[in-house]
Amino acid sequence: MTARGVLTxxxxxxxxxxxxxxxxxxxxxxxxxDVIKVEPTTGExxxxxxxxxxxxxxxxxxFLSLNRNKRSVALDLKAEDGKAALRDLVAGADVFLQNYRPxxxxxxxxxxxxLRAVNPSIVYVSISGYGEDGPYRDRPGQDLLLQxxxxxxxxxxxDGDEPSPAGQYLADAITASTAFEGVLAALLHRExxxxxxxxTVNMLDALTTLQMQELSVFTVGRKAQQRSAEPHAxxxxxxxxxxxxxxxxxxxxxFADLDVLGRLIGEPAFxxxxxxxxGWTRRDEIHSRTAAKLREATAAHWxxxxxxxxxxxxxxxxxxxxxEDPQILHNGTFIEYEHPTEGLVKTPGFPYRFSxxxxxxxxxxxxxxxHTREVLVEAGFDDAAIDALLASGAARATDATDxxxxxxxxx
Numbered sequence: 001m002t003a004r005g006v007l008t009x010x011x012x013x014x015x016x017x018x019x020x021x022x023x024x025x026x027x028x029x030x031x032x033x034d035v036i037k038v039e040p041t042t043g044e045x046x047x048x049x050x051x052x053x054x055x056x057x058x059x060x061x062x063f064l065s066l067n068r069n070k071r072s073v074a075l076d077l078k079a080e081d082g083k084a085a086l087r088d089l090v091a092g093a094d095v096f097l098q099n100y101r102p103x104x105x106x107x108x109x110x111x112x113x114x115l116r117a118v119n120p121s122i123v124y125v126s127i128s129g130y131g132e133d134g135p136y137r138d139r140p141g142q143d144l145l146l147q148x149x150x151x152x153x154x155x156x157x158x159d160g161d162e163p164s165p166a167g168q169y170l171a172d173a174i175t176a177s178t179a180f181e182g183v184l185a186a187l188l189h190r191e192x193x194x195x196x197x198x199x200t201v202n203m204l205d206a207l208t209t210l211q212m213q214e215l216s217v218f219t220v221g222r223k224a225q226q227r228s229a230e231p232h233a234x235x236x237x238x239x240x241x242x243x244x245x246x247x248x249x250x251x252x253x254x255f256a257d258l259d260v261l262g263r264l265i266g267e268p269a270f271x272x273x274x275x276x277x278x279g280w281t282r283r284d285e286i287h288s289r290t291a292a293k294l295r296e297a298t299a300a301h302w303x304x305x306x307x308x309x310x311x312x313x314x315x316x317x318x319x320x321x322x323x324e325d326p327q328i329l330h331n332g333t334f335i336e337y338e339h340p341t342e343g344l345v346k347t348p349g350f351p352y353r354f355s356x357x358x359x360x361x362x363x364x365x366x367x368x369x370x371h372t373r374e375v376l377v378e379a380g381f382d383d384a385a386i387d388a389l390l391a392s393g394a395a396r397a398t399d400a401t402d403x404x405x406x407x408x409x410x411x
Contacts, residue, residue: 005032010187012095013038013086014070015077015110017045019143019169020203021099021127022066023176028095028183029069036093037070038086040077051169051237053280077108086110087118094190095183099127102137112198121196123186127179131202134330141203144241145314146171148252150207151225151322153243155214159227162243162250163316171207178206182352189357197356205333208322209348218319219334219346225319238279239286243316249299250316256306258286264305265293339364372397 010033014025029035037044050060073089076082090096096115098105105111105126112124126132129141139145147153147165157164182199190196208215217223240261241254258279262270267289279286294302299315306313315321322328335349350359372395376386389395
């Protein structure tokens with residue numbers, strides 16, 4: 001007899017692509033949800049893009065790794081009949097998940113307002129790179145670029161070398177986990193109230209809030225990032241893919257077309273080279289030639305020049321630049337509050353948004369035993385029993401007069 005999953009009986013419509021969305025939906029399937037993967041009739045993009053060149057037989061390793069516990073339905077959402085079929089699926093579903101670029105869902109007629117009209121109790125999850133709005137709304141939400149912007153790269157690699165990316169698709173994976181959390185929380189709210197809602201998750205906030213301890217060491221403890229002499233690298237991506245020094249800083253560059261890149265940076269050796277051939281077989285040469293050219297101009301110059309040509313390029317932030325970044329400020333990624341012993345605390349906040357039940361700061365980090373008595377009373381202990389526990393050393397409580405209110409000046 002097959003064990004019943006905790007999400008058995010729930011149906012998820014997964015219209016996401018690449019990694020973050022599919023990974024989140026896969027986790028829902030692993031817990032028993034009936035996950036319906038709706039993909040184009042030509043197949044989802046990830047079916048045709050194998051990380052590390054691991055093409056597999058009929059299904060490449062990338063797609064295989066992110067899409068277990070799903071059933072596939074192939075629909076053309078640009079056709080009216082395809083849209084109608086999707087709406088019928090949504091009418092009987094519990095969760096709808098997509099990670100289109102902002103604005104695409106509305107153009108396809110599968111945005112939250114459109115699908116809520118079909119199913120008012122739907123939990124609709126929208127994943128984006130930087131947020132549904134704001135100054136970076138239309139930038140490509142690619143893993144390497146998000147790692148660079150998040151400040152994390154300055155916490156790895158050799159001291160004095162270029163900032164070092166993680167050896168995993170870290171931004172995608174963390175965003176998937178964040179979306180998964182958002183689905184579960186919204187479903188819990190629906191169980192209690194019958195009310196569906198919109199949940200938005202973005203990669204920048206997800207990866208920033210993952211660094212809760214590290215960023216708090218910087219923002220609260222005032223300790224700057226200081227790297228050691230040990231290196232760190234990624235082995236499964238074609239060149240150029242990495243962090244490059246410029247005349248005044250660093251940029252992250254991912255998946256550039258070699259022929260076009262050569263013309264823009266003035267490197268004739270790349271003429272006629274194929275990203276899918278030389279990009280794999282001559283990675284070291286491509287990196288060194290690209291690095292030499294990019295050192296000749298500023299980071300802003302290359303971001304403007306290569307970005308205007310459609311290349312995936314972005315800044316490499318340290319924590320100081322991250323906390324003042326305009327998209328971070330727009331998103332309200334960090335929260336501040338007065339702590340009874342630590343004073344003003346600025347720390348990463350919440351990586352997701354709920355349209356009906358937004359996360360809130362109720363109290364800062366507690367003192368040891370600050371709520372011992374309060375909680376034990378709620379559990380049915382009388383004063384004598386609590387006093388006995390405290391006297392024996394089996395419990396500890398901080399006198400209420402030693403602690404300030406749970407949260408003061410939260411913002």
